[in-house]
Amino acid sequence: MPLKVDNHDLPYDVIVCGAGHAGCEAALAASKQDAEVLLLTGNLDTIAQMSCNPAIGGQGKGQIVREIDALGGEMGLNTDFTAIQFKLLNTSKGKAVQAPRAQCDKKSYQLRMKHVLEQQSNLTIFQAMVDGLIVEDKNCKGVTTTMGLPFYGKSIIVTTGTFLQASTHIGEKKAEGGRLGDHVSKGLSAHFIKHGIELKRFKTGTPPRLLGRTINFRGLETQEGDCLPTKFAFYDSRSEKETFHVEHNARWSKDCTNILGQNLIKCFITQTSPKSHELISNNLHLSPLYKGEILGIGPRYCPSIEDKVVRFCSKESHRIHLEPEGVNCDEWYINGLSTCLPFHIQQQLVQSIPGLEKAIITRPAYAVEYDYAPPTQLTPNLESQILSNLFFAGQINGTSGYEEAAAQGLIAGINASRKALNKNLFSIERSEGYIGVLIDDLTTKGVSEPYRMFTSRAEHRLLFNYGSAEFRYLHKSLDYKLLSQSRIENIRKYLDLVVHWFEKLSKLKGPSGKTFTQELKSKSNHYETLPADFQSLPKSVTDEVIYRILYDGYLQREINSAKILKSCNGMNIPNDFQYNDLPGLRKESIEKLSQIKPTTLGQASRISGVNPSDITVLQIYINRFQKKFK
């Protein structure tokens, strides 16, 4: 379909504003739901850019990428195809809390994702800066752009990341922009406020990049990847056509079958010196963080180096990881050295670190301050409660991290298209996976710092092992047609096998005379003695069977408590339910409930400041309300 500008007939089902990690997943998910999609970005060359560290995954996040893949998203494949080092984290601990992570080639990641978008049918990408919303009767109907061209659509998804009213800080130098050297989105903030959408400010930061040839790697501790990579996408259930969907279709049809599983690079570890700490202490007054110039709240799990030195002054040194940004460039990401000290101090700071004495900074460290829209203004489908047909995903919702953004993009994309096509909306519960926890946390509890996933946020993390995402979401991908028919059939077949072999191994006797299950549990069994026909099954099946055997009792307990959580969610709260002046409800609760508008009683009970007696009272009124309108 040629570009449809200024067409009031809402030619697009979905318009996505922004092509970061959230925007890409949103656009792909929407077009896969058969919606006609337009993706607008201020710059086609920064699609899916990794603005901070050149890595995907990690604890909590790696599991999210697996879930994205299980729900038909692209992030898993894109990471696998552009990774240059794989590492499974927490291998010293149980499988339940292990997570895959990969260093990626930053440019390849972007290029491949861009090509995926280019190849996707029903999807148009276009370079234009969105600067306003077109709203009629609290309905969002389109966007305006700085080119002066308006675009109309049935659903709008905003994935503008850190670009709203963004300013970057390096020491006292303040500049406009959502990323160093990039533009800022100004008009949108004013439009949001005009239409009653609240905005607040967050801050985040990124470390300097160094030129590799000026780093002295000799003597530094190395960090190598795993020989057997743990991938992010599920391959057992995919056909080759689905695995290499963009590679096969590419015009030059390159043979990329051997790209997978690369372990091309090493990372290095060094640490700050007493000199670094002295330097920081002496120059704290130059940091805008300490001068009160940055008002936005930053993430505690990702503090600047000056924060670390001040808050943990007894620690003599802090660890610094050196990570390459790709194989076709020599820029290195200095993980752990995020700062907004002035540039000349940054230079001295870098040079005070062993191995970096002569290092040249290619890009300075900086902090960025930006507007976000508190996500309690959204429904669990990520639609705005204030303007209908307007969806939000990614960092604009106060999150941080590529994976968290992509997950939201996927959910917003599915829902925006389903809404445009008059289909029922899609949501995930807390008891189903990390994405459910993520979205429930955002829309129910809100954020007080840039939100990042931790496994401790999930009540049932033992059920959320990275290997089980496809099985967990099978009923969803089936009901909402998120995956190809053949993949769904494979997953179903494998799930049956998992159940079958879980039973079978508890009856079959192993070499020691005990059952295989008993042997596995007592760790006396090494996998090679397991029956040959079991070992020949796909890895996703055998892994899951062994996982379920090892954690049997614990998983059963989690399943039961997840059921309770789900049944607590049970009672739905009507959309138009009014909390004002309900006798017996405390004022604080009325305010919170009216603002967040929970959709179920379970969600209401998780709102901070709403106590159990309020829930009891609420339950009574909802009952009355429902009986009245039956």
Added chain:
Amino acid sequence: MIDTIIAQATPSGESAISVIRVSGPLCHKIAKNACNYENISPRISKLTNYHGIDGKHLDQVIITYFKKGYSYTGQDSLEISLHGNPLLSELVCEDLLKRGCRLALPGEFTKLAFINGKIDLSQAESVAQIISAKNEISLLAAQRNLKGGLSKILLRIQEQILILQASIEAHIDFPEDDLDTEDKTEQSNLTNTILQELKDLIKQASRTHLLQKNIRVCLFGLPNAGKSSLFNEMIGKKRALVHEKAGTTRDYLEEELKIGKYWITLIDTAGIHNTKNEIEMLGVELSNQQICDADIILWVVDDSVPYPTKLLHKHACMLKDKIYILVKNKIDVGSSQCKALISGASIQKISCEKKIGLNELEDLVEQKISQLVGNETDNDLFIGKRHAYLIKQCLHEMNEFQKGLKKEIGFEMITYHLVNARDYIGEMIGLKTNENMLDKLFGQFCIGK
């Protein structure tokens, strides 16, 4: 997965009967297992015996069953009528908890009644108000109780649980960060500290828990002072053998009776004296034990004969730290032979034979009890029924956590015990969330790879 909830329906304290209400799916099981009442038919009261889960007989009860749909709450319900003794209701409630029930929340029966359509819709508002009011009252009561020592201890325990959880979560969620190596001994030490605090609390709770058990009033004195006569007079029936021969009472006897508004256990003991008779010696030993455990002592003396000087000093010493009343018996026979027995002691002159001074004695005992109970209420560590229950649950979770720790089960498998323990304490002093744990985590560990 519906809970079975219980609550005492009649006000706590003494009364002719007290009723415990049970609502939920466990009713049939309870009727069958505790009351030996199978195939229970609705709305028919049955006289039966209530046996604890350990098989011990607790009380003769009248049990009435209300079928699902035809009860106050709309669920299967039982009403168990007991003899009106707070101790008994306490025991039966505890037994029901052991059988899988839980204590009802304020207003929960009424709430169920509404939800199951047993109450008119127009009553909804008043129900809501009752719930929120009751909740406020119980919250206020809890806060009053928690002022001072107990809340400080609970806060400390909660804090320690959070720190323990944070130290575990840090190593799970930040495997690549520059944390100190995971120190299992430190975590196990912290667990022990928490366990010890909880155990101390429970110990203190039961010791200071006077309102929920009977006050123990113990008779004490030389042989033939008339202790058993007084015992019989006070309980109003001839329970103890009385004989003019000294040393008739060798065992001790207990009876429950009401003095003023308090239920007491009155204990008759063998006279304290030096004896070579083995059986009598055993009796004396038992007496000493009873006196130790007693809350109030009635020191009965025969006022018609002088008290042996040697023993006087010794006995006064024995009772030094006790609350006691010096009861001068047989005043109809002799006159104030023990006049200057102990200075400053509360004294009551009586005659069991001629029934003189007995009412005055009871008044004096009541006065002593109210002093005692009053003092205990002011005590920081008064712990109500619900609190004691929550502390025990918390202890249970921490014990389970420790077991896992000893078996070296992965931390991710057992942290839920900590979360449960945290929530039980939270129900008393305010819930803490994962966010509070993260506060501790980021305060304690330098995160930020």
